[in-house]
Amino acid sequence: MDILPQLAKAFLTGGAFCVVGQILLDKTKLTPGKILVGFVVAGVLLSALGLYQPLVDWAGTGATVPLTGFGHALARGVREAVDSDGLTGALTGGLEACGGGIAFAVLCGTAAAFLAKPREK
Numbered sequence: 001m002d003i004l005p006q007l008a009k010a011f012l013t014g015g016a017f018c019v020v021g022q023i024l025l026d027k028t029k030l031t032p033g034k035i036l037v038g039f040v041v042a043g044v045l046l047s048a049l050g051l052y053q054p055l056v057d058w059a060g061t062g063a064t065v066p067l068t069g070f071g072h073a074l075a076r077g078v079r080e081a082v083d084s085d086g087l088t089g090a091l092t093g094g095l096e097a098c099g100g101g102i103a104f105a106v107l108c109g110t111a112a113a114f115l116a117k118p119r120e121k
Helices: 003-027 032-048 052-059 067-115
Strands: none
Touching (some): 003 052, 032 052, 032 067, 052 067
16 A cells, blocks of 8 residues: 555644644634543544544554544453453453553653653743
8 A cells, every 4th residue: 555645644633633623722612631631532422432443454553652542442442351251341341452652642642751851930
């Protein structure tokens, strides 16, 4: 497969998510935190309805990197864990599916805190 069309699809999809977020910031009184949570919940709901996986298949990382992709990963992890472990999988599946990414984000944040030099305002 040629890489340029795949990059274009990823860029356009990720950019469309950013445009939606910017419109919500500009046209509503929603706070950034509420918008971020809304994106994650939208990813979970779209995944539960079976609508997000076709977008992931088409756009690749343009659909998996944004916050909606995080919600999709949580939902997919819960679904797989419930299938294999039963009801307890509903509590553990999301953490198992996203634990590596969360741990990496915490590690990067800790490294940035040690490397940054805070300044007085």
